[in-house]
Amino acid sequence: MRVATQIKPDLLIIGLGMATMKLLDEMVELNAHKRFNVQVLSAESEAGYNRILLSHVLAGQQSLAQITTHDQAWFDQHGISVHFSQKVAQIDTQKTKVITKSDAVFQYDKLVLATGSQAVRLPVKGANEQNLLTFRDVQDVQRLLTIPPQNPAPVVVVGGGLLGLEAAYGLVKQGHQVTVLHRSDRILSQQLDNEAGRMLQNQLERLGITFRLNSQLAAIQTEQNVNGVMLDDGTHLDAKALVMAVGIQPNIELAQRSGLLCKQGVLVDQQMQTSQADILALGECVEFDGHTYGLVAPIYRQAKVIAQNLLKDGSRVFANQISSTQLKVSGIHVVSFGSPVPSDSTAQTLVYQDKKQGVYRKVVLVSGRVHSAVLLGQIQDAQWLFNLYLQQTIISAHQRQSLVLGQAYYERNVA
Amino acid sequence: MKPPLPGLVLKRLNNQTTRTTCPYCGVGCGIEVDASNTNLRMKGDAQHPANWGKLCVKGSAVGETLGMEGRLLQPIVNGEAVDTDTAVAAVADGLNRVLAQYGSDAIGFYVSGQLLTEDYYVANKLIKGFIGTANIDTNSRLCMASAVAGYKRAFGSDTVPCSYEDLNQADLLILVGSNAAWTHPILYQQMAQAKRDFPHKKVVVIDPRRTATCDFADLHLAITPGSDALLFNGLLAYLANQHALDQDFIVQHTQGFAEALASAQQSAGDLNKLAQACGICLDDLTRLCSWVKNTPKMLTFYSQGVNQSSSGVDKSNAIINLHLATGRIGKIGAGPFSITGQPNAMGGREVGGLANQLAAHMDFNQPESIERVARFWQAQNMAQQNGLKAVDLFEAVDNGQIKAIWIMHTNPVVSMPDADFVRQALEKCPLVIVSDNMADTDTTRVADIVLPAAGWGEKDGTVTNSDRTISRQRAFLQAPGLVQADWWWITQVAQKMGFKTAFNYQSPYDIFKEHVALSAFENDGVFSRRDFNLSGWLNLSAQQYDDLTPTAWPITAQNPQRNARMFSDAAFFTPNQKANFIAIQPKLPLEMPSENYPFVLNTGRYRDQWHTMTRTAKADRLLQHRREPLLSLHPLDCYSDALQPGGQIKAGDIVKVSSRLGETLMRVEFDDGLQPGQVFAPIHWTSVYASNARIDRLIPAVVDPISGQPESKHAVVNIELWAVNHHAWFLSSDPNWFPSAYQNAYWIKVPQQHTTLWFLAGQHTLNLTDFSAEFDVQSSSVECISYNDNAMQVGRYAWLKDGQLQAILCFAPRLDDLPASDWVASLFNQTELTPAQRLAMMAGRDAGIEDVGNMICSCFQVGENTLRKAIKQGAYSLVELGKVTCAGTNCGSCIPELKQLLAERI
Ligand SMILES: Cc1cc2nc3c(=O)[nH]c(=O)nc-3n(C[C@H](O)[C@H](O)[C@H](O)COP(=O)(O)OP(=O)(O)OC[C@H]3O[C@@H](n4cnc5c(N)ncnc54)[C@H](O)[C@@H]3O)c2cc1C
Ligand code: SF4
16 A cells, blocks of 8 residues: 655654644654655544543533544644554564555564553453443543432442543533442552542541442452442442443553563653664553553653654654652542652651541652652642652752751742 | 739829839839830830939830739639738738747748838738737848848948949949949940040949949959959958058048958968959059059949858958048949949848848847837837848748748749748748739749739839939829739738738838938937938928939938938947947858869849849840840850760750759850859749759859858859760740640740740750640641651651631751741731741741840840941941941940940951
């Protein structure tokens, strides 16, 4: 299918997710897209949308149109071709071409893999494609929106992480009873310490979400539809639907099948190069230096690296760095970065707490530098703290007093 | 049966402006009170010759101290509240029983320079004429007994020979042992103004410590403590050498000159040696010498620093000698001017309310005087000899000689030297009667009978200030509860004791008339010739008494109006009318520093506090200048080997200050105005306001052998670091909260407008429940906001109830890690806090609000940081600083500190 007149190299991108859109934006910004014949193959049928905002769509706060960022017009405007509902089935690295499920073939000079990840589905008894709902893409959201609200039985969300909580919140907004099952003793166990976990749980309970901590799903009871779940301790809970939000796993089958080196994710080096010279990868599908990704911030940095390297070749590199996370539940503000319960014995914690107002601010210092932080309720200083972390600023004994109280106090302190 | 606390009730007055006199210091400023409503606005009385309309910060805040909080409202007998009749009977019976069983000398009165002249008069009459003993002494003993004795030795009478006007007229002002800028602010300002107007005037300050007063001095002589008499001897010897004495005056009007000069020459004849002995440089000394030599209008202004010494009388006579030898007395702008500390110390002297006085400037050393007074009073049991002076009085209480003591308006458990001893003595005494207007003082705690006395604004009478000016104190408030004036209690008790007719007064006017009559009684120059003479007022009507305008005595037919200059005729009140020179052998303080007690402790007042704070602590702005009693130390002394255990001391540390008598805990500040080896502590803090800062418990009861005045300005002490586990402050809206856990540690109580602030330090690990116990933290109406830095052991906790701030605690091992409390305190009267404020509380300041720093100007609440900023921005002079910040433009008492800040710029 190669057009003979073509002089520009073919840049083929698999997947139209957050990573790809960022990469395209970066290339447009640098005018790099003009040097290639860029084509995007998307397994999804919708125009490019902001996946993060699916939470708002589920909560009824935004529509699909509102979260769409890269529609056909955008692609036309920049002279980039996009092919929807084209799931790639195979990469022929020898012949530098890909074949889609519908047998379309695309030639490439450079290939970018951005297939993202998918929800982990626990292999419990009674689980199957139909009765396990997930929360990943537009189709998932559409399914979630069809759960019958008249049925008084609760929707059970498995997993009290960011995704699970946002799903639970959206479902409550849709008028459902929601019970969240969580394996550990506090929700957002990756992001919060016990105290903050408890405070957040209180606030979410006030919104109508029920929690069962320290419990795991053992089995799903179904007739036609889900009608209940069994917990590991034998408890039975009524349920009309079940949403799995226990984590994600990188989409690597395509890469594996095509002979790229993979572990958890598709292995890449610091230039986002896979084991194949002309194949790059980024986003949630990759593994770099033992890490996989679940937030956009590092992925955006990867996109920058690739865009610049496509322009100049090779000088930009990617490095790991912790990210700050926040929960998108309206009226509730949580920001966290770094490990909330540091294992380092020299770690020192500063805590400000105003329970009644739902405010909790904690900063952990290691060797006089910000190591991690949890902010609940008042988060206006999160960015500033995160920057102190990134810059590894040394906090003086005097400054430390106002650190957790925020920038307004801190800077005056210095003056 | 506690009656509810009434608020202030105004007296019904025809005239809504009441002219009265400030209750604080011996300057005796006139105050105009706008009593048309209970806001009670005060301003300086523009007609009053002491202040011509000005007031210092204490005086302007006096209205704020009149609240009913803590007032004693009913008599209490053996712990039971009773009515007035029962109380009067209990006192009278108690005194009669002691009188019958043990005799007159088993009774003592310990009264105060806070009493009005009329109160004083009847107290003195009762004990000396009817109970039959002169065991009455006053707390004025602690402040000016040496000055009295000095005058009497020299002039034959207790005559202050100067007036405030002389302060303007003098060309050379020598201030000795006086931090007038803080203790007598209005006089200080008057002197400073005079110097500004006439820059040729010279001002010399003689004080071991560089105080705020040195600010306007041309010369500060930081003499070795106790070397003042030596210095004045030296001046006398020098002038004699220079033939600069007034020989005519010496010959015609004095006696004893040769002996005095001989002692002076022998002890201080050599300027070099003198400079060395006084610890000053020769240049400074010769400057002083030449100014003294060349300036006829020389006035020596002295107070506690001279008086509170084991040789205080000698020191004042050394000063007086110099004035006599130069004839600089009885003349405009010249004289030895002793300034009293208390509002009516002079009135006390006039009625004779001291153990070594009889009455109306008569003494026990003349039998005819005793007979005269007995006749005048128709006394039933006339005392025949001097009674026990303050220190001896309490010793007699301790050894059981005195069985009943009546203490009026004073707090000896705090203010007496060796105050712990006084407390123990009183605890043993079978009958302790205390008249006070506050319910809980260190002294009411040891009383058997407590009588509620009228306070300032509720009572009527007269007071005499430091320049002999008699002014009216007038009532504009109804006395609350069962409160009565002191004269009323005394005369009721006297009548009940059986002295009906002698004490049948209806009003202060009746008493004043008798006081006038006694001053005039046989005082015609024939029977006797006495300085204190009010005969010009013999026919004063009740109305005239009410309308009395400030008038200086003597008031006689020859000079019915103020102001007769005393001694302008150089006729003194000795038998031959010649003044006495006293030969002075200068003595150093009795106790000198030693290995065990290497530091010399000096004591004194803070600018905005008064006595034992029973009153000033009620006006929170008066506590802003200094909220804690601080031990001032020379910066070099923080390294001194003498400090045990070897550790270096930092500002803000708590130290244990100990003498051989006891110990106190105080926070340290550095003051390079002190000399190394000398430390300074304020006298004000009592056990109501501090766990252990009663400085008088360190002071040995060493007294001047003549005046009996204690050497309060001098003790030798040791200083050790008191290592703390934590420093803390706690603000509570509950006035009754008490830091029980800190009983044996460090606490300072600072009453504030909406809260009470506690400064705390402990050696124990802080226990949060000591503070949170009263809050039901489980209750949904109670909430807690906290900040914790566990690694540094820093914590801050605020407790709110129904959204309103109740208490806040901040603690840290280092003082520097405590935030400021002022801004937080201002949140206590808000019904709801904004989220920003809730956060800001933990920082101790609003990010939007400046931390103004140490409060410098209490009137306009201008802090150090604000001032520094203004200076930075170009306010380089006092005037500009005042324009920008208002600081120093009202009472002016912060001007020395402002100047210091201005000086630091350069
Ligand atoms: C509901 C929700 C809320 C989130 N909120 C946040 C947040 O607040 N903050 C944050 O940082 N992150 C958030 N995330 C995570 C964030 O969305 C992901 O990190 C990000 O989308 C990953 O980007 P990606 O491009 O790697 O993967 P994806 O966005 O998942 O894109 C991968 C795309 O590749 C397609 N694809 C896969 N295989 C093939 C194939 N073989 N052929 C063609 N196409 C293929 C997929 O269909 C998909 O469209 C959220 C995620 C979800 C689901
Ligand atoms: S100077 Fe003394 S008398 Fe005058 S207002 Fe101040 S305290 Fe009162």
